[in-house]
Structure formats: structure tokens, C-alpha cells
Amino acid sequence: MAQSAKKIPKYKMIENYIMQNIKSGHYSKGEPIETEQELSSKYSVSRVTVRQATNNLVARGYLSRSQGSGTYVAEKKVVSRATTVKSFTEEMKAMGKKASSKVLDFKVVAANREVSQKLNLEIDSPVYHIVRLREADGEPMMIETSYMSVMAYPDLTYERLSRSKYSYIEEERKLIIDHSHHIVVPIMPTEEMIGYFGCDQASPLLKVFNTTFLTDGSILDYTELVINTEKYQYQSIRQK
Incomplete structure (x- = not known):
């Protein structure tokens, strides 16, 4: 299992982590997720990698961004x-x-x-x-x-x-x-x-x-x- 996990790109691991928190209700709709800095530290990656993960979820409709405020779980669209x-x-x-x-x-x-x-x-x-x-x-x-x-x-x-x-x-x-x-x-x-x-x-x-x-x-x-x-x-x- 550990060997296969290593093959998963870090940005995909972050995506999966965020999606699990959304589906479990740990992240509520309209509430902010962890900051890029927090996710960067958690996964020992650059903020660019974190942004790749969150960009993908924004494009898919699960997250939204408020300029200068942060990244949030998207409301119903x-x-x-x-x-x-x-x-x-x-x-x-x-x-x-x-x-x-x-x-x-x-x-x-x-x-x-x-x-x-x-x-x-x-x-x-x-x-x-x-x-x-x-x-x-x-x-x-x-x-x-x-x-x-x-x-x-x-x-x-x-x-x-x-x-x-x-x-x-x-x-x-x-x-x-x-x-x-x-x-x-x-x-x-x-x-x-x-x-x-x-x-x-x-x-x-x-x-x-x-x-x-x-x-x-x-x-x-x-x-x-x-x-x-x-x-x-x-x-x-x-x-x-």
C-alpha cells in the first residue's frame, strides 16, 4: 500500500484530502478550508502544488475563491x-x-x-x-x-x-x-x-x-x- 501511495502525485493527494473533508461534512458549505500555507506545510510541498489541487477543485465546482479572503467550500450552483x-x-x-x-x-x-x-x-x-x-x-x-x-x-x-x-x-x-x-x-x-x-x-x-x-x-x-x-x-x- 505504501509503495502505491508514493505513486500518487502530491497535488492529487491534497485533492483527495479536501474531497474527503467535504463529503464527510468536516468542511461545511460556505466555510473556508485550510490556507495554502497550512496545506503546504502538511504535505511538505510548495504553494504552487497546493494551488494546482485547489484550482482543479474550483474548476470542478467543489471550491470557490473570494479575492483577498481565501478558498471556501462552494455553495450550491x-x-x-x-x-x-x-x-x-x-x-x-x-x-x-x-x-x-x-x-x-x-x-x-x-x-x-x-x-x-x-x-x-x-x-x-x-x-x-x-x-x-x-x-x-x-x-x-x-x-x-x-x-x-x-x-x-x-x-x-x-x-x-x-x-x-x-x-x-x-x-x-x-x-x-x-x-x-x-x-x-x-x-x-x-x-x-x-x-x-x-x-x-x-x-x-x-x-x-x-x-x-x-x-x-x-x-x-x-x-x-x-x-x-x-x-x-x-x-x-x-x-x-
Whole structure:
């Protein structure tokens, strides 16, 4: 047993220790865990190793950080389980929460090479550049940056974006959303993200690169989502 234990990386041992304390109730929700210095001394490792362990648990939703205060056992989060393509508004309604959107930016720009490839448009085609802060019961959940073709959706307005974009597509335009393709990566927050979410600068966030398709095969939009992992846990369930 001792020989196999030596093969476990120190950061993983710290993760396991913290998880055992959470599951046993030794750490209560909302309460701080030991400091990095205490865990560093306990396991004879650097604070970088401790931070690796706690970063992993923050990303998985078990811990949260308060800037300048410490690391805490995370409170219950809003959890999204994406089995079908749903709007943020629909997801929050199903959870008994009220979704809202603050439009931070809405303008027409010329599509660069990356955006034109994502939307299957010619370079320099006019596209909407949309940035929204998505909230649930007034809590900031994600920052959404989207690109959509102006030619395909000439009647898109600020007012429609302040509500549900998917409702505009499905109820007003009578189009059917078929599926979306997404890639999820961890990122470190920028000053702007910290300003909106109030998160710790050392706490990782999740970024989702998402392309949504209609039933006719055309592309509805290309969106980049930055998720406030201290409040919103994104999950995807794959069905065979």
C-alpha cells in the first residue's frame, strides 16, 4: 500500500484530502478550508502544488475563491445539463429562476477570417457583434459574445437581444434549431471578467466555443461563452 501511495502525485493527494473533508461534512458549505500555507506545510510541498489541487477543485465546482479572503467550500450552483439545445432562458425557467440579459455591446462589424469561416460567410461580410451578460435571479452567470449574419437576420434588434435570442429565432422567425457543436477549455479570468463576476484572479473559469446549426444545415451563430464557475456549473450529457 505504501509503495502505491508514493505513486500518487502530491497535488492529487491534497485533492483527495479536501474531497474527503467535504463529503464527510468536516468542511461545511460556505466555510473556508485550510490556507495554502497550512496545506503546504502538511504535505511538505510548495504553494504552487497546493494551488494546482485547489484550482482543479474550483474548476470542478467543489471550491470557490473570494479575492483577498481565501478558498471556501462552494455553495450550491446553478447546474446546466445539456441533453438538447436549450436557450439560457429555458434552462433557468426549468430551474425556477428568472433569466435576464444585459446587452453590453451590439454593433455591425466586418467579418474577419476566423468569424467568416465559423459562419460560412465571405470575408468582410457584415455580421452582428453581440456581447451580453446573462444573469439568473440577478446573479451574473456568463458573458456571451456572439456573431450572426446581418443579411440572414436584418431585423435583429437591441430589444430582442435583451430578452431571448432563441425565442426570436424560433417564435418570430419560425426557424428550427437542430444542434450545436461546442469546445470547452479552462481559462484564467481577465480584469474585465473579474469586474463582472467578482471572482478571484487565480480561480479558473470555463470558456465554451459554440456553433449552432439550424435544421436546414445553415449556421445560426458562433458564440464564445465565459462561464462564472463559482455560480454556474456547465455539464454536457452525451446520449448514444
